[in-house]
Amino acid sequence: MISNHLPVLQVVLPLLAAPLCVLLKRSSLLWAFTLLVSILSAVIAWSLLQQTDAGIISYAIGGWAAPWGIEYRVDKLNAYVLLIVTGIGSLVMLGGRKSIEQEIDSKNLSLFYTAYLLCFAGLLGITITGDAFNVFVFLEISSLSSYALISLGRDRRALTAAYQYLVMGTIGATFILIGIGMMYMITGTLNMHDLAQRLPEAGSSRTMLTAFAFMFVGVSLKLALFPLHLWLPNAYAYAPSIVSAFLAGTATKVAVYVLLRFIFTIFGIEYAFTELPLSAILMLLAIAAILLATMSAIYESNMKRLFAYSSVAQLGYMVLGISFLSVTGLTSSLLHLFNHALMKAALFMALACVMYQQGGVMMDNLKGLGRRMPWTFAAIVIGGLSLVGVPLTVGFISKWYLLLAAIEAGQFVLVAVVLAGSLLALIYVWKLVEQGYFHSGNESITRQEAPLSMLIPTWLLVLANIYFGIDTSLTISVAQTTAEQLLGVTQ
Amino acid sequence: MSSFFDLYNYWIFIFLMMTGFYIVIAQGNLVKKIIGLNIFQTSVFLLYISMGKVSGGTAPILIEADVSYSNPLPHVLILTAIVVGVATTAVAMALIVRIQKAYGTIEEQEIHEQDASL
Secondary structure, three states, X not given: OHHHHHHHHHHHHHHHHHHHHHHXXXXXXXXXXXXXXXXXXXXXXXXXXXXXXXXXEEEEHHHOOOOOOOEEEEOHHHHHHHHHHHHHHHHHHHOOHHHHHHHOOHHHHHHHHXXXXXXHHHHHHHHHEOEHHHHHHHHHHHHHHHHHHHHOOOOOHHHHHHHHHHHHHHHHHHHHHHHHHHHHHHHXXXXXXXXXXXXXXXXXXXXXXXXXXXXXXXXXXXXXXOOOOOHXXXXXXXXXXXXXXXXXXXHHHHHHHHHHHHHHHHHHHHHHHHHOOHHHHHHHHHHHHHXXXXXXXXOOOEHHHHHHHHHHHHHHHHHHHHHOOXXXXXXXXXXXXXXXXXXXXXXXXXXXXXXXXXXXXXXXXXXXXXXXOHHHHHHHHHHHHHHHOOOOOHHHHHHXXXXXXXXXXXXXXXXXXXXXXXXXXXXXXXXXXXXXXXXXXOOOOOOXXXXXXXXXXXHHHHHHXXXXXXXXXXXXXXXXXXXXXXXXXXX | OHHHHHOHHHHHHHHHHHHHHXXXXXXXXXXXHHHHHHHHHHHXXXXXXXXXXXXXXXXXXXXXXXXXXXXXXXXXXXXXXXXXXXXXXXXXXXXXXXXXXXXXXXXXXXXXXXXXXX
């Protein structure tokens, strides 16, 4: 009985839980409640992924049949993204309590958890819905709450970062709204499945081109695709540590999903890649993102900003994988979607530990950290190595597939770009290692390890980085079937 | 030329959109930027309302069977977008109030100078 309603519960559960947070006052209660909701959502996402083995799940909201009513449509691709979002959300929340208590005013705590759950519900809604206008609504739910979350950072620059993100995010969302409107003008439908059938029938027209352009730029803004990434470094750097960990692991991943959905399912490969030179556009932007953002990361002295720039570069790898338009390329993008979420959540959680104990995440705070906080620092080093793509970590698996895709396509320049990106990443990871292990700072070093409640979730994420780097059966099989579904390749 | 005037509401949409966009980029005052953003969002409302209009159509309220009426769906969609616009403005204004308290100014240039001098 209840298993029939899982698609709607996925969104409704956190959405209804959010305002209930206002009623709770005690910090421990709020935390336990939010954690419970996150874990339940993860369980729902997991069982949805199992159900999609049997085929696509279609859920009509309120019993109104699609194309008229709003349809939630779950296939392998969004079940996979749902699992990433809920899994990361649960692990981050598991370790978040102490850090949140320290960084957020106690009078704002219940509102903080409300905004967090709203953002969570919004991200899940974008992913699960099969209605184009619904995407816009959930996008705004998640965006508005993330502006509020970012502005709660203790540094006053968090306010300007949130404001800048608000302006750019609203422009992006409005572009998406214009794109959806034009698609509706052409076809008279908002249902994605319906759009996918009617748009190719309508043939290419100037309206369609305009709709595509608005959608693409709007989603790219949300995705922080180079050169539209300017909001991201500051937003991640000055947000509360837990918010950075959550957003870095989920928000941009959902934007990548929206891009995939609109390009592959709705507009179709034929239109996007044959009639429009999308492949070349994506490739150029991805190369620029990989090289330039990694270089910006090298010169950064605020570690949260450093990893934010590295996020922009890693998104470049995902987009590069899409641009090959091959099963291997898309598999590498989807793998990296999962793997990068694991890496960045682990790294930002470790930085939350550093912030908790040292009160800052500048390079100077790192001096001698290898001895003061050995476990936290080891987590940062392993996460960093995963970013570089060292074997036995998840980063290696996605880079490996990306290289295979580049070789398959005969693009040896791109092989060089990916390798150069990894080498450049090694420079900034080495900078961290040097500070942590070889600069002792002051002589009297006392151990100040982060509390276990934060350390254990961080290490769970780090171990996941290693586990999925060795046992790749789950991730690769899901990524591969999804890639084949998207490209319409029959097995 | 006649088609130019036939589609005049779309020209207004484009004009308002570009005006709003220009204000967001060119203005240094945070409140004025938000006003620009509002004009930008409002222009999209006009796009949606225009596309739902059927010439000669009436409002779809308690109509006879064979009367032509305007498409209500885009109008309903835009109600949602209006709510989103109001919420965005409210969040932006709240942020501006806090920026004013933290920096003592709402001019972008002065905020950058204060951050750079840290």
